[in-house]
Amino acid sequence: MDMNEKGQGSFNDVVLINNIKKNINVDASLKLLDEMYSGVYYKMVHYYFSHPALRHQKEDLVRDCYYYIYLAAKDFDFNKKTKFSSYLGNRARWACLTHINKNKKNCVDLEFNSDILNKENEENFHSKLLDKETFELFFSDLKVNDQIYKIFKLRYLEGSKNKLMPWREIGKQLNLSIQGCINIHDRFLKKIKKLKKYDK
Numbered sequence: 001m002d003m004n005e006k007g008q009g010s011f012n013d014v015v016l017i018n019n020i021k022k023n024i025n026v027d028a029s030l031k032l033l034d035e036m037y038s039g040v041y042y043k044m045v046h047y048y049f050s051h052p053a054l055r056h057q058k059e060d061l062v063r064d065c066y067y068y069i070y071l072a073a074k075d076f077d078f079n080k081k082t083k084f085s086s087y088l089g090n091r092a093r094w095a096c097l098t099h100i101n102k103n104k105k106n107c108v109d110l111e112f113n114s115d116i117l118n119k120e121n122e123e124n125f126h127s128k129l130l131d132k133e134t135f136e137l138f139f140s141d142l143k144v145n146d147q148i149y150k151i152f153k154l155r156y157l158e159g160s161k162n163k164l165m166p167w168r169e170i171g172k173q174l175n176l177s178i179q180g181c182i183n184i185h186d187r188f189l190k191k192i193k194k195l196k197k198y199d200k
Contacts, residue, residue: 012036013084020073026179033069040085041065044092048100056163057099063166068095070182129156130164148188150174151181 012032019029042065049058072088129135135157139149151170159165171178 014078017073017076017078017084020070020179021076023179027177030066030070030073030178033073034066037069037085037088038065040089041068041092044089045096048093048096060163061095061099064095064164066178067167067182068092070179132157144188147174148184151184152188155185 013036016029016033019025020033042062045058045061049055049061068091069088072084072091075091076084076087129152135153139152151174154165154170154173155167156164167178167181170176171181174181176184
């Protein structure tokens with residue numbers, strides 16, 4: 001029985017997701033997945049951030065649609081009886097709730113289950129790097145190559161108005177693939193975790 005018969009997505013889904021998992025034609029595969037499923041992601045973001053007061057938070061998540069589709073594809077388990085669209089929708093939901101938790105002091109008339117909002121994540125660490133002084137202090141204590149520093153600086157410091165720069169723009173500026181930039185970023189964070197350089 002093939003994946004389509006199991007109800008886990010179309011043949012194209014399987015090929016594209018496997019390409020991303022195996023680092024084969026990642027940018028092209030990610031672009032196609034984005035065309036097919038970005039609507040699922042955006043629908044979830046629009047649902048949680050419909051209030052005008054949350055416009056700036058909403059913009060942050062909209063810009064990172066590519067990144068979350070990439071993560072969903074990397075982590076998607078074909079052995080579980082679920083469609084990729086459903087899995088992406090759940091990932092988008094968690095991303096929204098995490099973002100709301102990080103910025104809950106600025107939320108207006110929003111009530112969510114506290115157990116869900118207290119889910120352990122790295123958003124606080126990421127938000128700290130948006131501050132220039134914290135960013136420079138953090139990297140002054142570490143020995144990193146120029147490529148890593150540039151990726152982090154573009155991502156956290158050089159976006160517009162203290163917002164994360166989209167991976168697509170970072171890749172364009174450094175002449176790297178989107179997936180390559182994400183890999184370098186995430187490998188460095190894993191290394192920092194092991195060194196316990198930041199609080200979870």
